[in-house]
Amino acid sequence: MKHVVLAATLTPFRHDGSLWLERVPAYLEYLTSLGVDGFLALGTNGEFASLDIDERERVLEAMVEASAGARILANVGGTVVHDVLRLTRHARATGADGVALLPPYYFPTSARAYEELARRVADAFEGPIHLYNIPRYTGFTIPVETVAALAHDGTAVGLKDSSQDLAYLDAVRAVAPRIEYLMGSDTTLIAGLEHGVDGVASGMANTFPDVVVGATRAFERGAPLEAWSDLVRRIRTLFGAHPYLAATRHAIAARGMDVGPVRAPLMDLTPEERAVASEAIGSILASLPSTEVAP
Numbered sequence: 001m002k003h004v005v006l007a008a009t010l011t012p013f014r015h016d017g018s019l020w021l022e023r024v025p026a027y028l029e030y031l032t033s034l035g036v037d038g039f040l041a042l043g044t045n046g047e048f049a050s051l052d053i054d055e056r057e058r059v060l061e062a063m064v065e066a067s068a069g070a071r072i073l074a075n076v077g078g079t080v081v082h083d084v085l086r087l088t089r090h091a092r093a094t095g096a097d098g099v100a101l102l103p104p105y106y107f108p109t110s111a112r113a114y115e116e117l118a119r120r121v122a123d124a125f126e127g128p129i130h131l132y133n134i135p136r137y138t139g140f141t142i143p144v145e146t147v148a149a150l151a152h153d154g155t156a157v158g159l160k161d162s163s164q165d166l167a168y169l170d171a172v173r174a175v176a177p178r179i180e181y182l183m184g185s186d187t188t189l190i191a192g193l194e195h196g197v198d199g200v201a202s203g204m205a206n207t208f209p210d211v212v213v214g215a216t217r218a219f220e221r222g223a224p225l226e227a228w229s230d231l232v233r234r235i236r237t238l239f240g241a242h243p244y245l246a247a248t249r250h251a252i253a254a255r256g257m258d259v260g261p262v263r264a265p266l267m268d269l270t271p272e273e274r275a276v277a278s279e280a281i282g283s284i285l286a287s288l289p290s291t292e293v294a295p
Contacts, residue, residue, distance in 0.1 A: 003216050004199030006073065006182065007036045007206055008045040010249065011059055013260040019055060020260050025066040030257045031205070035213035038071030039063060040100065040160065040201040044137065047245065048075055050263045053083050057090050064095045073130055073160075073201070076121065077102025084117070088124040100130040100160050105138040111146045122155045130158035133168075134184065144171045151176040160184045160201045169195050186212075187236055190229055193219045203244075207251040208235055210288060231287060238280045242273050250274060254281045 012020035012027060028039065041063050042048040042056055051059065060074050074096045076087040084101075091099050101121050103114050122129050131150065135141040141163060150156035159176075161169065162184030172181065173196055183192030186204040193200075193216065205212040208231075215228035239247050245262050246269045252259060261268045269277060 001220065003193065003197070003220060004037050004071070004180075004182070005035065005205060005209075005213050005216055006038045006040045006071070006199065006201040007031045007209060008040045008043050008184070008201050008203045009063065010206055010245075010252070010259050011042070011046045011048075011051065011263075013263050015261060017263050019058060021058065021062040023259055024059075024062040027257060027259055028063065028066045028068075028070070031209055032068070032070055034209040035217075036070075036205055036209050037199075038073070038097075039067065040073045040075065041096075043075045043100070043102075043132070043160075043201075044134065044162075045203045045206060045245065045248065046075070047263055047266070048077075050266070053086065056087060057094075060091060060096060061094050071097045073098045073100050075100045075102055075132060077104070077132060079104050079106055081117065081120070084121060085124045088121050092125050092127075098127075098130055098158070099125050100132040100158075102132040102134065103138045103140045103142065105140075109138075109140050111143045114140070114142060115146050115150060118150050119155050128154055128157035130160055130180070130182070131156050132160045132162075132184075134160075134162040136162070141165075141168070144168065144175060147172050147179065148175040151179045158182060164188045166191055166195055169197065186232060189232055190215060190219070190225055203248065204232070204235055204239075207248055207255065208284070211235065231284065234280075234284055234287075238277065238284065241280075242269060242277055243267065246273075247277055250277050251281050254278065255285075 012023035014020045074091040076099045078084050103109050133142045158180035160182045164185045181197045182199050182201040183197045184201050202212045211231050
């Protein structure tokens with residue numbers, strides 16, 4: 001079985017905070033050249049919560065145009081239902097292959113409310129959608145029963161799960177075995193493959209796509225995974241030691257693909273943090289040639 005590898009893409013920004021859409025074609029080409037199958041646009045890594053609705057639409061348009069036929073899922077989640085439905089209709093009109101629905105955040109939500117919203121989004125998209133489970137940021141775990149109900153009635157065709165909860169993965173697999181299960185957490189990347197996910201939607205695939213693709217293809221071949229597990233652990237340690245998105249952008253620039261800084265209110269690494277991160281990145285990069293990085 002071939003597992004899909006999607007990069008959870010960054011949004012390129014200039015240093016004044018404006019969108020750097022001219023950078024999108026080279027950025028997506030870089031990712032696909034290292035084996036990525038497609039993209040999850042405008043999720044956490046894309047800093048969607050720092051973009052207004054017009055900007056989210058412009059970013060998606062640029063990514064679809066530059067994708068060269070590669071698969072694109074667009075996160076349409078938000079706290080304003082009108083905006084969610086507008087983004088969904090725009091994604092369909094623009095040519096995105098699918099949409100992923102983040103649960104509304106800030107105000108507490110419920111299974112019934114999320115289920116109703118998911119059906120409205122599927123109607124607006126005129127096709128089944130992906131659910132997007134990331135309780136760390138939304139404060140809400142999509143119940144297993146909700147996933148099952150939406151899968152069984154044709155509303156949901158997939159689930160991006162960033163919960164890091166393998167018991168949740170197993171429970172969803174038991175009740176909705178045909179749903180496309182995408183592992184959204186790099187911490188449980190390899191464990192997710194071992195538990196039967198269909199693919200990954202990975203933030204690490206921005207900075208180290210060769211590692212994410214390499215580990216996934218090694219799993220498919222039945223090859224030893226110890227070296228890949230060690231690389232994933234070291235990369236996660238690097239990102240865990242610094243503000244995550246700032247470190248991600250520093251790492252991808254270190255690999256020759258500058259996509260600009262984070263956008264306010266996030267802040268870039270300090271000079272001291274950059275020095276420490278650069279040392280770790282250099283050590284990781286030095287390890288890549290000895291591990292079969294070709295997809």
